[in-house]
Amino acid sequence: MTNAMHEPVTFPVTREHPLDPPQDFARWREDAPLRPMLFADGHVGWLATGYAVSRAVLADPRFSNDVQVTHPPIPQRIRQQTLAKFPGFFLREDPPEHTRFRRLLTGQFTVRRMRLLEPRIEKITNDRLDAMEREGAPVDLVQSFALPIPSLVICELLGVPYSDHDRFQRDSSALLNLDNSIERAREAMESLLDYVRGLVARKRDEPGDDLISGLIATGRLTDVEITGASVLMLVAGHETTANMLALGTYTLLRNPAQLAALRADPSLAESAVEELLRYLTIVHLGPVRTATEDVEIEGQTIRAGQSVTVSLSAANRDPGRFGDPDSLDITRQATGHLSFGHGIHQCLGQQLARIEMRIGYPALLARFPGLRLATPGEEVAMRSNMAIYGVHRLPVAW
Amino acid sequence: MRIKADTDVCIGAGMCVFTAGDVFDQDEDEGTVVVLLPEPPPDRHAAVRRALQVCPSGALSISEDE
Numbered sequence: 001m002t003n004a005m006h007e008p009v010t011f012p013v014t015r016e017h018p019l020d021p022p023q024d025f026a027r028w029r030e031d032a033p034l035r036p037m038l039f040a041d042g043h044v045g046w047l048a049t050g051y052a053v054s055r056a057v058l059a060d061p062r063f064s065n066d067v068q069v070t071h072p073p074i075p076q077r078i079r080q081q082t083l084a085k086f087p088g089f090f091l092r093e094d095p096p097e098h099t100r101f102r103r104l105l106t107g108q109f110t111v112r113r114m115r116l117l118e119p120r121i122e123k124i125t126n127d128r129l130d131a132m133e134r135e136g137a138p139v140d141l142v143q144s145f146a147l148p149i150p151s152l153v154i155c156e157l158l159g160v161p162y163s164d165h166d167r168f169q170r171d172s173s174a175l176l177n178l179d180n181s182i183e184r185a186r187e188a189m190e191s192l193l194d195y196v197r198g199l200v201a202r203k204r205d206e207p208g209d210d211l212i213s214g215l216i217a218t219g220r221l222t223d224v225e226i227t228g229a230s231v232l233m234l235v236a237g238h239e240t241t242a243n244m245l246a247l248g249t250y251t252l253l254r255n256p257a258q259l260a261a262l263r264a265d266p267s268l269a270e271s272a273v274e275e276l277l278r279y280l281t282i283v284h285l286g287p288v289r290t291a292t293e294d295v296e297i298e299g300q301t302i303r304a305g306q307s308v309t310v311s312l313s314a315a316n317r318d319p320g321r322f323g324d325p326d327s328l329d330i331t332r333q334a335t336g337h338l339s340f341g342h343g344i345h346q347c348l349g350q351q352l353a354r355i356e357m358r359i360g361y362p363a364l365l366a367r368f369p370g371l372r373l374a375t376p377g378e379e380v381a382m383r384s385n386m387a388i389y390g391v392h393r394l395p396v397a398w
Numbered sequence: 399m400r401i402k403a404d405t406d407v408c409i410g411a412g413m414c415v416f417t418a419g420d421v422f423d424q425d426e427d428e429g430t431v432v433v434l435l436p437e438p439p440p441d442r443h444a445a446v447r448r449a450l451q452v453c454p455s456g457a458l459s460i461s462e463d464e
Binding site for chain 2: 058102103105110112114335340342347350
């Protein structure tokens with residue numbers, strides 16, 4: 001197979017069905033799971049849509065994630081990329097810089113440490129359910145449940161006062177909104193950095209029992225680096241799990257048989273979480289890697305300097321890896337999906353996210369046996385314009 | 399089956415512990431893999447292979463007995 005056989009495609013963003021990736025992916029994946037792609041800035045690189053090739057790219061150390069060498073897959077991403085370069089933003093660094101940060105943080109996010117948080121996460125979840133009951137139906141599940149839970153948890157973990165949440169939730173949301181101007185996004189980023197910078201300075205004087213204080217105590221990072229890394233964790237801890245909780249609930253409500261199965265057997269929560277992660281793949285626009293040397297893969301040569309956009313959504317619907325991939329089946333073994341990425345940048349907070357969902361979905365269903373959408377399902381607006389997919393609002397009743 | 403783990407490569411994602419918590423653990427400070435059962439019993443082999451498959455960093459490998 002040669003490149004000449006395939007004209008470069010552009011990254012599709014229009015979905016025919018809100019819970020399925022754009023249909024072009026399936027056709028392209030079958031035909032050529034790695035194919036030429038025209039990037040938003042005119043660069044001709046590659047698009048990976050198959051599971052195996054996506055994993056191979058993400059795990060290969062010959063690919064860089066440095067924001068300065070990657071090309072934007074869609075126009076709005078140009079702005080995202082210009083914002084993603086500041087000290088401590090280790091997600092967009094390569095080793096050894098990336099390794100320096102990751103090593104200092106991984107001990108804080110181990111499976112065991114996350115399990116110790118379970119009672120606290122259960123308490124936070126139950127408090128939110130109590131508040132929903134008091135408020136009375138209908139409520140917006142995003143504002144009443146899906147967003148406050150991960151927000152409260154990441155704030156406690158980092159040592160960020162939750163009372164300031166209006167400010168950083170607004171900034172976090174503005175940053176990820178692809179419709180915002182570059183000025184608005186930059187302003188949001190500056191605001192987040194300002195806020196966390198002040199917090200780091202205060203914790204240097206009066207350390208607490210939290211992650212930011214712990215990073216200061218290592219003496220191995222500057223305050224500027226700690227600020228950057230903390231902004232990254234604060235933003236990542238907000239929008240991701242929040243959208244999984246809300247979009248996951250929407251998805252279950254639209255799939256009554258799956259909902260009934262989970263309600264009847266809460267021990268399915270673990271596999272249900274993995275399946276919802278796979279099926280929904282809320283990181284729907286990237287990631288992008290750039291070859292640092294010529295790389296042979298799938299019979300193609302990716303030249304040094306060429307970018308590859310990995311469609312996690314497409315990879316997670318690869319029939320070669322997951323049977324009947326377009327069906328939601330909460331009993332399947334979906335672990336191994338790429339929703340948290342793969343390779344050295346795989347999500348640092350993934351075990352925390354899993355616990356928040358594993359507690360959140362069954363608790364919500366148990367508390368409200370009559371839970372239902374308070375608006376027609378097709379009228380729920382999807383977050384197509386956000387870097388993380390989901391729903392803007394989810395009115396529910398019970 | 400014998401398990402080898404390369405802690406220099408490990409990124410502490412915890413997928414091995416998530417998949418086979420009786421075979422793997424994580425270091426308290428760095429979060430890197432600790433192998434609890436370097437020669438796991440046969441009934442754990444399938445789980446170990448799954449853990450290898452989902453490891454994001456390729457830190458784990460196994461040598462099979464003859």
